[in-house]
Structure formats: C-alpha cells, structure tokens
Amino acid sequence: MKFVFEATGLTKRFEQTIALDQIDLKIRRQSIVGLLGRNGSGKTTLLRHLMGLYLPTEGQVSTLGKAADRLDHDELVQIGFVPQEIQLLDWMTVGQHLRYVSSFYPEWDRDRQKRLLNELELEPSAVVGALSSGNLQKLAIILAVCHHPQLLVLDEPVSDLDPIVRARLLEFLLELLREDQATILVSSHVLRDVEKIVDWVICLDRGRVITDTALDDLKERYAEWLITSHNGDLPSQFSETFVLEQDVSGREARLLVDHSQSAREDFGATHRVDIHCRPLNLEEMFPLLVKEPTA
Amino acid sequence: MILVVDTHSGIPVYRQLTEQIRFHVSSGLLSPGDEIPSTRSLSAKLGVNPMTISKAFALLEEEGVLERRPGLPSVVRQRQDDRLKATRIKQLEDALRPIATKAMQLGLDPEEAVSALRRLLETDER
Numbered sequence: 203m204k205f206v207f208e209a210t211g212l213t214k215r216f217e218q219t220i221a222l223d224q225i226d227l228k229i230r231r232q233s234i235v236g237l238l239g240r241n242g243s244g245k246t247t248l249l250r251h252l253m254g255l256y257l258p259t260e261g262q263v264s265t266l267g268k269a270a271d272r273l274d275h276d277e278l279v280q281i282g283f284v285p286q287e288i289q290l291l292d293w294m295t296v297g298q299h300l301r302y303v304s305s306f307y308p309e310w311d312r313d314r315q316k317r318l319l320n321e322l323e324l325e326p327s328a329v330v331g332a333l334s335s336g337n338l339q340k341l342a343i344i345l346a347v348c349h350h351p352q353l354l355v356l357d358e359p360v361s362d363l364d365p366i367v368r369a370r371l372l373e374f375l376l377e378l379l380r381e382d383q384a385t386i387l388v389s390s391h392v393l394r395d396v397e398k399i400v401d402w403v404i405c406l407d408r409g410r411v412i413t414d415t416a417l418d419d420l421k422e423r424y425a426e427w428l429i430t431s432h433n434g435d436l437p438s439q440f441s442e443t444f445v446l447e448q449d450v451s452g453r454e455a456r457l458l459v460d461h462s463q464s465a466r467e468d469f470g471a472t473h474r475v476d477i478h479c480r481p482l483n484l485e486e487m488f489p490l491l492v493k494e495p496t497a
Numbered sequence: 498m499i500l501v502v503d504t505h506s507g508i509p510v511y512r513q514l515t516e517q518i519r520f521h522v523s524s525g526l527l528s529p530g531d532e533i534p535s536t537r538s539l540s541a542k543l544g545v546n547p548m549t550i551s552k553a554f555a556l557l558e559e560e561g562v563l564e565r566r567p568g569l570p571s572v573v574r575q576r577q578d579d580r581l582k583a584t585r586i587k588q589l590e591d592a593l594r595p596i597a598t599k600a601m602q603l604g605l606d607p608e609e610a611v612s613a614l615r616r617l618l619e620t621d622e623r
Contacts, residue, residue, distance in 0.1 A: 233548070234546060369544075372544065373541075373544055376540060376541070376544065376545070376546065376547070377541070379546065379547065380537055380540060380541070380547055394505055397504055397505060398504040398505075398544065398545070399544075399545070399546055400546070401546045401548045401549065417509070418509040418510075418511060418549075418552070421507050421508065421509045422509060424507070425507065430598075430602055476598045476601070476602070478595065478598065480507065481506070481507025481508050481509075482507045483505045483506060483507045485505075486507070487507075
C-alpha cells in the first residue's frame with residue numbers, strides 16, 4: 203500500500219455550507235505532511251474524514267486501504283489522533299488516564315510513555331481537570347503515540363506548548379518517522395514548526411485543495427526578487443503572470459514571484475535588469491499560496 | 498564535519514546540505530575515503546526529515562562527490578585534480594556573483610573591482 207489516505211471527489215456539506223469541495227488527494231506512506239489553511243478552510247473537517255468520524259456527502263475516501271465507512275478495529279488501532287478540542291476524563295489523574303487508555307492496546311509501549319512524560323514534563327499525579335491547556339495537549343499527544351500508530355493525525359498540536367516543549371515534540375515526531383516508519387499529518391498555524399519537519403504541504407482554501415506539493419518544490423518556486431535596472435527607469439508595472447506582487451520605484455523594484463529558473467533568466471534578459479533572488483520561507487509564502495488562484 | 502541548517506530560510510534544506518558537503522570536500526576538510534554520517538544519525542542530529550538528508554546524498558552521489566554503499570556508510574569519492582580545481586572555481590564564482598552585481602551598481606569598472614578583491618586576498622595572507 204503506497205498511500206495511507208486517498209480521497210476522490212470528496213465533498214462534505216453541512217446543510218447549506220460546503221465544507222469540502224471536490225477534493226482529490228493522496229497521502230504517501232512515510233511522509234510528514236503539513237496541512238495548512240486559514241480558519242474555516244476545511245482542515246479539521248478533512249482530518250475527521252481520515253478516521254471515519256465524518257463520512258463524505260459525495261465521493262470516496264479510504265484510509266489504510268479501507269473505505270471510510272468500513273474502518274474497523276484493524277485499521278483504527280494503527281491510527282493515532284490528537285484533536286484540536288481535547289476531551290478527556292477530568293476526574294482521573296494523568297497516570298490513571300494513561301492506564302485506562304493503554305488497556306485498550308495490547309502493544310502499548312510503557313517505555314515510550316515514561317520517556318515522553320519526562321521529556322514533555324508532565325506529572326502523572328496531576329488531575330486531568332486541573333491541567334493547563336498546554337499540559338492537556340501534552341497528555342493528548344502521549345495518548346496518541348504509545349501504541350506505535352502507523353498514521354498519526356495531529357490537529358493544531360502545538361498551539362499551547364512553550365517553545366522548549368514544542369522543539370522536543372518536533373524531534374519526537376521525526377523519531378516516529380524514523381523508528382516506526384509512521385506517516386504523520388499535522389495541521390497547524392505555527393508555520394515555523396511545520397516547516398522544520400514536513401516534506402509535503404497540502405494547502406486548503408474554502409474547502410478546496412489549492413496546493414499539494416513537496417515543500418522543497420515550493421521553496422524553489424516562491425521568491426522575492428530585488429531588481430535593479432541596467433539603464434533607466436523600469437516599467438511602472440510588470441505583466442508577467444508569475445509576478446504575484448510588485449512594488450516598482452524608478453530603477454528599482456521588489457517583486458514576489460512564483461517562478462522557475464528559466465523564467466528568471468528570461469526576465470533578466472528581456473528587461474535588462476539584475477535580479478537578486480531571495481527564496482521565501484513557508485510563513486512568507488503562505489499569503490501568496492492562499493491568494494494565488496483568485497489573482 | 499559540522500553541518501548547519503536553517504529550516505526557516507527559503508533555501509531547501511537539501512540544497513543547504515549539498516552545498517556545505519561539496520564545500521567541505523573541495524576545501525579538503527573531507528578527504529577521499531572519509532565516511533559520512535548516516536541519514537538516520539544526521540536526521541536526529543540536525544532535527545530534519547530523513548527524506549531531506551537522503552535527497553541531498555542522492556544528489557551528491559549523482560555528481561560524483563559521494564559514493565553510497567548498501568549497508569555501509571557513504572564515503573567521499575576520489576576525484577581527479579582538474580575536476581576538483583574546476584569545482585573550486587565554480588564555487589568561488591557562485592559566491593562572487595552577487596559581489597559582481599554590487600560592483601556594477603556602484604559604477605566600479607572591472608579593474609577597480611578586481612584590485613579591491615586582490616587587496617583583500619593579500620591582507621588575509623599576512
């Protein structure tokens with residue numbers, strides 16, 4: 203099985219609202235995929251389809267090779283899920299909660315649990331109902347990974363964690379990829395974190411997939427060009443379609459582009475300009491990604 | 498061998514790695530036959546996706562810089578002196594390209610720019 207998740211023509215409607223609109227998607231095994239998008243773009247709805255928590259209004263989805271409405275014990279034990287809205291049993295202690303959940307999984311890895319409690323700095327004697335939102339996130343993460351899931355789905359997992367714990371968590375996710383050959387799907391607004399570990403980026407906008415590409419490819423395409431003319435003023439506006447934003451002032455200009463190497467050479471020759479090219483990081487290119495199709 | 502990556506720069510991490518390893522080989526810090534750390538250990542050390550390391554190694558193998566051996570660590574390949582020299586010059590040219598642009602923008606003629614570089618080289622020699 204090459205893909206852990208496949209969606210064909212997936213549409214999800216909630217009464218009049220179209221949450222997901224004709225989505226075609228394949229998620230490769232053993233990759234770390236970043237799911238990006240603005241609020242309300244459909245990220246959480248899509249993630250819930252992965253586990254059969256939602257079924258499509260139209261189209262097909264399959265997870266670990268099985269259609270979403272037929273997901274059974276064999277598939278579900280291979281999935282780990284950290285939801286955005288964490289609901290746990292408030293009256294238990296952290297330790298009791300871990301024991302309770304682990305009893306459902308014969309393969310529960312106690313060493314991993316112990317190590318993560320230690321690394322993420324979570325006290326087993328603390329009462330769940332009294333945990334801060336950050337500590338609640340930590341517990342949800344530990345609960346989702348100690349059964350060695352083949353597919354780990356994290357919906358905004360780091361938003362309430364401090365930078366030190368966040369860094370440890372990212373390192374641990376890479377370890378899951380190396381040790382367990384897991385596939386990890388992470389939705390997050392903290393693009394600096396996502397950028398550190400993901401190899402693939404899926405971007406949703408208003409329920410549609412607008413980007414489905416390797417992160418490296420995005421980085422090679424999106425750039426800021428600082429342009430200096432060889433002779434005289436530049437045109438007041440550049441009409442090339444790969445120019446997404448521009449600020450021209452006399453002999454100089456700053457452009458944001460979605461380009462290829464040959465486009466750069468052609469542009470330099472056509473306009474007789476020097477181009478200083480600075481590639482954009484994920485945070486800088488994100489506004490361009492969600493804006494591009496309407497431009 | 499020290500490798501440094503900036504995951505927030507827009508430059509793909511595999512490119513940052515290939516450039517640094519190429520430089521270490523050209524500068525002689527890495528000699529033919531030297532072993533390169535494994536994909537796994539580099540991934541853990543640098544905190545980057547193992548796929549990224551693998552991609553960098555594949556590219557360097559294609560270029561003839563590294564030799565990957567199944568089940569064994571990759572090693573630096575022996576290269577002919579003229580190839581090595583050509584690579585060194587290419588690396589210097591890449592680094593000088595923005596400087597050349599700057600010189601033109603400052604309106605310096607080639608002679609002036611070259612003598613500025615020569616002065617710096619001679620200062621550093623002392």
